[in-house]
Structure formats: structure tokens, C-alpha cells
Amino acid sequence: MIAYVKGKLVEVTEGVVIVDVNGIGYEIVCANPFYFQDKINQDVKINTYHHVREDAQILYGFRNQDEKTLFSRLITVSGIGPKSGLSIVGHISVDDFVIAIENEDEKFLTQFPGVGKKTARQMILDLKGKLPFEIRQGSDQMMNSLVSMNDSVNQQTIDEAIEALKALGYSERELKSITPQLKQSGKVNADELIKLGLALLIKS
Known part of the structure; x- marks a missing residue:
């Protein structure tokens, strides 16, 4: 089993990160890949769970x-x-x-x-x-x-969405202006928050 992957982070996409280990690229499925965005082209260690099934072997990655x-x-x-x-x-x-x-x-x-x-x-x-x-x-x-997610979006997810938008080139001032709307949106998925953030930034 593969307990962790340590190497250079070469790519971050919507669903996965790719880590180069001695010329081999490991594709790792993560809940919020953009958390690792600021580590591009740097050495990282990602804790992994090696999931094996009949038709595939998948690496799931975690921050800790x-x-x-x-x-x-x-x-x-x-x-x-x-x-x-x-x-x-x-x-x-x-x-x-x-x-x-x-x-x-x-x-x-x-x-x-x-x-x-x-x-x-x-x-x-x-x-x-x-x-x-x-x-x-x-x-x-x-x-x-502790409150229901139906009433407030988890702050951790908000932070990750903001970090992803920041990695796309938006300024702190621009992101600060849309943060209240993200918090009030009721969305609990980072990808949905990122899409909403982009829509709000385009309108502003």
C-alpha cells in the first residue's frame, strides 16, 4: 500500500494533484486540490490512501x-x-x-x-x-x-475557495469584497464556491 507520496508538485486541477517522484507522475484525488496550489513546483508530502478495486487503483490524498x-x-x-x-x-x-x-x-x-x-x-x-x-x-x-451547515458555510471551505481564487490572480481587495456573499450563499462545496466567486468577480 502507498502510505504517502513525496516529490515535486507539478500540476493542480479541479479534481486531482500530480506529484512527480523521480520521473513518475502520481495522480492523487483530493477533496480540495487547490489547497496545494501555492506548492506548485515545490517538494510536498501528501498522505495517501491507496484504494484498490477490480477495475482501478486510486490514490486519495489528504493534508494530514x-x-x-x-x-x-x-x-x-x-x-x-x-x-x-x-x-x-x-x-x-x-x-x-x-x-x-x-x-x-x-x-x-x-x-x-x-x-x-x-x-x-x-x-x-x-x-x-x-x-x-x-x-x-x-x-x-x-x-x-457547532451549527448546522444549512445555516452557515464551513469556514474551512470558504478559505480554500478564496485561496483557489487568489491563485487565479485575483487581489485581496477583490476577494474581500465577495467574501460576505460566499458566506451567505449556503453552498458547502468548494468547487461551487469557486464558481460563484468567479461569477461575482466578473460582475464587479
Whole structure:
């Protein structure tokens, strides 16, 4: 199995990053590839999960080991495949997810694409008390402030969309002017936020 890929980041696209390792280009599927945009032509180390099936071998990439571990646990849940697992990891911090599971917050979990009530309940049954993470300092405050994604877009996703737009050449001033509209859009997918941001920037 391939635990990580270390080499020069040579390409970032909407769905994947490509890392050159001694002349071999590894295509790695990531939830938010543009997170790595500022590392183009630099050496990177990307934690990977090597998913093998009958018709393909796919490398899924993550920013850190915690995200990779969460992904590996998610895809053991009935109804959660790699695509859904990657989407969940890309939309929320590990801490927030653990809190939602431990609090049995089905409403919060059903905000993820492809997750209905049945799947949310299955995640809680399979994962509660079994995720190997300790909630970091400030967990009490996080529990009190945890809100539905239906009411506010995850700040992490907003930040990643802004970084992607910045990599396309837009200035801090331009991006600051559209940030409130991105936050109020209700969109929870980074790609959708990027498209909305581009539309808003073109109009301005």
C-alpha cells in the first residue's frame, strides 16, 4: 500500500494533484486540490490512501494523517463510499466531525452531500466512541458553537475557495469584497464556491 507520496508538485486541477517522484507522475484525488496550489513546483508530502478495486487503483490524498484516518474509518460505514468519504473530509474539520458523531447530531451529518438520515444514523452507530482522536483544547466552546451547515458555510471551505481564487490572480481587495456573499450563499462545496466567486468577480 502507498502510505504517502513525496516529490515535486507539478500540476493542480479541479479534481486531482500530480506529484512527480523521480520521473513518475502520481495522480492523487483530493477533496480540495487547490489547497496545494501555492506548492506548485515545490517538494510536498501528501498522505495517501491507496484504494484498490477490480477495475482501478486510486490514490486519495489528504493534508494530514488525521484526515486520512478519518477517511479510512468513514468508508467502512455501510452507505459511505470513497467519493462520499472524501467529500465529508473536505467539508469539515476532524474535530467538528468527532463532536457531531459523539453528540449523535444527525441533522448536522445530513448536511453532507449524499448523506441521508439512514446513513447518518449508521455513521453514529459504527463510529461513536471508536474514532481515534482526542478533541483539541477548546472543545467545550466548539460544542456550544457547532451549527448546522444549512445555516452557515464551513469556514474551512470558504478559505480554500478564496485561496483557489487568489491563485487565479485575483487581489485581496477583490476577494474581500465577495467574501460576505460566499458566506451567505449556503453552498458547502468548494468547487461551487469557486464558481460563484468567479461569477461575482466578473460582475464587479
